[in-house]
Amino acid sequence: NAGVTQTPKFQVLKTGQSMTLQCAQDMNHNSMYWYRQDPGMGLRLIYYSASEGTTDKGEVPNGYNVSRLNKREFSLRLESAAPSQTSVYFCASINDRVYNSPLHFGNGTRLTVT
Amino acid sequence: AQSVTQLDSHVSVSEGTPVLLRCNYSSSYSPSLFWYVQHPNKGLQLLLKYTSAATLVKGINGFEAEFKKSETSFHLTKPSAHMSDAAEYFCVVSDMSRDDKIIFGKGTRLHILP
Numbered sequence: 001n002a003g004v005t006q007t008p009k010f011q012v013l014k015t016g017q018s019m020t021l022q023c024a025q026d027m028n029h030n031s032m033y034w035y036r037q038d039p040g041m042g043l044r045l046i047y048y049s050a051s052e053g054t055t056d057k058g059e060v061p062n063g064y065n066v067s068r069l070n071k072r073e074f075s076l077r078l079e080s081a082a083p084s085q086t087s088v089y090f091c092a093s094i095n096d097r098v099y100n101s102p103l104h105f106g107n108g109t110r111l112t113v114t
Numbered sequence: 115a116q117s118v119t120q121l122d123s124h125v126s127v128s129e130g131t132p133v134l135l136r137c138n139y140s141s142s143y144s145p146s147l148f149w150y151v152q153h154p155n156k157g158l159q160l161l162l163k164y165t166s167a168a169t170l171v172k173g174i175n176g177f178e179a180e181f182k183k184s185e186t187s188f189h190l191t192k193p194s195a196h197m198s199d200a201a202e203y204f205c206v207v208s209d210m211s212r213d214d215k216i217i218f219g220k221g222t223r224l225h226i227l228p
Contacts, residue, residue: 031214042220050214100146102160
């Protein structure tokens with residue numbers, strides 16, 4: 001049981017390049033999330049998906065797109081990376097059928113945009 | 115929409131003295147509340163969660179939190195700090211019955227003085 005798996009762990013991009021962060025969970029969770037973590041800012045919600053085929057904007061969606069093609073996978077895409085998107089990105093999922101179920105996190109992706 | 119405010123960005127206490135990390139939330143409905151901890155260069159770990167069964171919630175490593183609806187607070191406490199408690203702590207609010215957003219506070223970094 002792998003839980004939440006994120007790839008890659010590290011990535012360096014040049015300004016303007018694009019990339020997709022991958023996330024998969026094997027816990028049959030409906031809800032999945034993408035956060036970015038920056039010093040002094042906590043974790044800020046980028047996008048979330050309550051179920052397969054649905055996505056919603058979080059607190060800081062600009063510059064990102066997401067895709068929830070199936071129940072397991074929730075990808076985050078940067079179409080044209082900017083230095084302001086240098087951050088640590090976390091994917092998470094939750095069992096929304098259980099009241100007060102906690103988030104299950106991936107190990108994070110450290111992204112640097114130069 | 116729900117929101118969460120952690121009142122202190124840094125807290126310093128001496129080893130063996132009490133810890134108080136403050137959190138206030140805003141939610142239109144009955145919220146789910148959590149505290150997570152992140153040790154340096156590590157992932158996020160659930161400390162405790164409010165389940166509505168009791169206003170005083172016990173978590174791991176001797177931490178507790180008290181839910182006070184009248185004050186919209188969910189402060190985290192520990193009677194006696196240990197050096198290993200040095201970490202960043204996040205208060206989290208969600209209302210899964212209304213939408214699936216899960217919002218983090220900006221974090222409080224706890225420093226333990228020898």
